Amino acid sequence: MQNGFIKVAAVTPEIRVADPVFNREQIVEQMTKAAAKGAKIQVFPELVLPSYTCGDLFLQDKLLTETGEQLRILVDASRDVDALVFVGTIWPENGKLYNVMAAFSRGELLGVIPKIHLPNYGEFYEHRHFTPGNRQCVDVEFADLDGNVYLVPFGTDVLFQCDTLKALVVGAEVCEDLWAPQPPSIHHALAGATVIINGSASNEVVGKSAYRRSLVVGQSARLMCGYVYATSGQGESTTDLVFSGQNMIAENGTLLAEAKRFRNSITYGTLDVEKLAGERRRNTSFGPMDQEGYEWIDFSLDLEETSLPKISKAPFVPARGEEQAERFEEILSIQAMGLKKRLEHTRCRHAVIGISGGLDSTLALLVTARAFDSLDLPRDGILAITMPCFGTTDRTYQNACVMSKAVGAELREIPIRDSVRSHFQDIGQEESVHDVTYENAQARERTQVLMDVANQLGGLVVGTGDLSELALGWATYNGDHMSMYGVNAGVPKTLVRHLVRYSAETCGDPALRDALMDVLDTPVSPELLPPEEGQISQKTEDLVGPYELHDFFLYYVLRYGFSPEKIYRLAKAAFAGDYEDAVILKWIKNFYRRFFSQQFKRSCLPDGPKVGAVGLSPRGDWRMPSDACSRIWLDEVESLQE
Incomplete structure (x- = not known):
């Protein structure tokens, strides 16, 4: 439960x-088993205590x-169970019968949540036996095994808040409630439920499982919440229906876990309620908060370190699979369409790119x-300029030339050594x-050349700097920091690498493919210091740290606003075996130091397209004082x- 993580379980017992x-014996057995696995929120199916398919026996x-x-007996059995448990049962009250979820923890019944929307179609005739519940809570009596009678809230508008993890607020609904036009969960989320x-007791027919999954995942996305869905399985009557036990756990539009159908099981998942709370803070369309009429019930859980899911x-970077190539195409199209609009608007038929033979300029090309x-437009309207100077190596120079020719761009070489030396003399800078x-004199000279040549052609300078460099401030102010449109501004370095690799694998040109693959094998470097024995001497990642670590830090800082402590914990889990804790700690310190000190470069960025969930544009995603x-x-x- 530390750092907002909470392990949950959807349980379908025999x-x-x-x-x-x-049924109570089986519930207790599974409840104890799930608690031993660390599940702090446990959900059992609808009417599981008597069974859903009792018919007129109800x-x-x-x-x-x-x-x-x-x-x-069941509530009493939870005395030593460190969990909030929800079990479906029947509840007689004032001469009526209700289909409810009973919520209990540590031997105390905390609330009773009735089903509001009762199906009365097909094989379902719940109106025959049950009365729809109300949103407004009333107090009902519950007598425990010792004969003590106390009042508990009865109604849908009740939320359970953990006193040891305030961001954990739980609301409940029952089966058909989710399928209705206005599910109770909408109100719960707007009242604060995370x-x-x-x-549920949703029967199985052909094609229904996919629709059921879309409902659960979609609702978790709309409400920016964790959603724990437990449904009936084997053991229910098969007189007319079959139940599959399709338990699911979703978080903000992502399916974290799903049970294999047609078997009874416990499905586990780990939710991050701090992340969900952060998402809601960022999203101004979520809300406003409406807690009117809600009853809040506190419960307590031991504050333990929850094992993390795979990070x-x-x-x-899109996960590997059938959709990865589609995502790469989409990213490249977003970048290209951004530049297309700028070229159209400025009526430019020429684009000027400083081509170095590195990853970023390769992707920009x-x-x-x-x-x-x-x-x-003919591709020879693209002017790729290579500007060798003191740090240029033959490897990057040759790759720049091959790539430029392979894509059909015009290649021009403009050496800048003499210009930079002249500038050194002007300002009294010793070349040694x-x-x-x-x-920086080299970087600014290159930018001056690009801008002036673009003026000659009536063209536009295409920027090459990426999102990771912007985060770290790894750019020369008014040097490579500046352009007329930055196509890579929303693409972090790790993603740049994947996009170049994808392009190599799909280009169909052997010469271009070989050059692109060699670019991928070349150390990342600005090549501003003289080479050593013809090899790159200035390696960026030796100076600022591994980009895969910095991109990891950047994602969780921008996307969720996590604390350094939490990001460090996630990084240790994700990179276990790759980096020692001391190494991760070293570079996370460097990340925060550079991220804050270099904001002034981001405050005056050129335009460029956002391609993913986060960006650093001062006009959009990130507005931070310099x-x-x-x-x-x-x-x-x-x-x-460490």
Whole structure:
């Protein structure tokens, strides 16, 4: 439960129809088992205690009496269970019978949530036995095994808040409620619920499982919540229906876990309620909060360290699978369409790119070629300029030349050594002093050349810098930092690498493919320092740290606003075996230091397209003062232990 993580379980036990004694025994067994696995929220199916398929037996006094007695035993059995448990049962009240989810924890019944929308079609005749519940809560009596009678809320508008993890607020609905036009979960979420549970008894027919899945996942997305869905399985009557036990756990539009159908099982998942709360803070269309009429019930859970789910090392990169290529195409199209619009608007028929033979300029060249194709412009309107200077190696120079020719761009070489030396003389800079002035003078000279040539052609300078470099400030102010349109501004370095690889694998040109693959094998470098024995001497990742780590940090800082402590914990889990904890700690300190100190470069960025969930444009996603103080973040980073 630390850092907002909570393990949940959707449980489908073995049951017998109209045998609440046996069913209670199975529920206790599975409840204890799930608790031993660390599940703090447990959800059992609709009417699981008596069984859903009792039919007119629901009207028999004996079944009602025995089910009530078994509920008391069940609640008492939870005394030593560190979990909030929801079990479907029947509840007689004021001469009516209700289909409810009973919520209990540590031996106490906390609330009773009735089903509102009762189906009365097909094989379902719930109106024959049950009365729809109300949103407004009333107090009803519950007698425990010791004969103590106390009042509990009865109604749908009740939320359960954990006193040891305030972001964990749980609301409940029952089966058909989710299928209705206005599910109770909408109100729950707007009142503050971050987790919705659903005890269900949804039967199986051909094609229904996919629709059911879409409902669960879609509702978790709309409500930015965790959704725990437990449904009936084997043991229910098969007189007319079959139940598959399709338990599901979803979080904000992502299906975290799903049970294999046609078997009874416990399905586990780990939700991050801090992340969900952060998502809602960012989304101004979520709300406004409406807690009118709600009753809040506190419950307590032990604050333990929850085991983390598998954490992706590359959160910006689409997962491998059939959709990965489709996502790569989509990203490249977004980049190209952004540039296409700018070229159309400015009536430019020429684009100028500084081509270095590195990853970023390679991707910019490929994107520009796509943009020209979409405009039916000849690719020789792309001017790729290579500007060798003190740090240029033959490897990157040759790759730049091969790629430019392969895509059909015009290639021009403009050496800048003499210009930079002249500038050094003007400002009194010793060429032997390889300091920041030595490096930045080269970068700014290149930008000046690109801008002036673009003016000659009536063209547009295409920027090559990527999202990771913007985050770290790894760009020369008014040097490679500047352009007339930055096509890579929304693409982090890890994703740049994948897009170039995808382009290599799909281009169909052997010469271009070989050059692209060699670019991928070349160390990332600005090549501003002289090479050593013909090899690159200045390797970016040796200086600022591995980009895969920085992209990981960047994602969780921008996307969810996580604390340094939480990001460090996630990084240790994701990169276990790849980096020692001390290495991760070293570079996360460097990330925060650079991220805050380099905001002034981001405050005056050229235009460029957003392609993913986050960006650093000062006009859109990220509006941060250039002189914001980093102290509280760096203090927390300094307190972290290896």
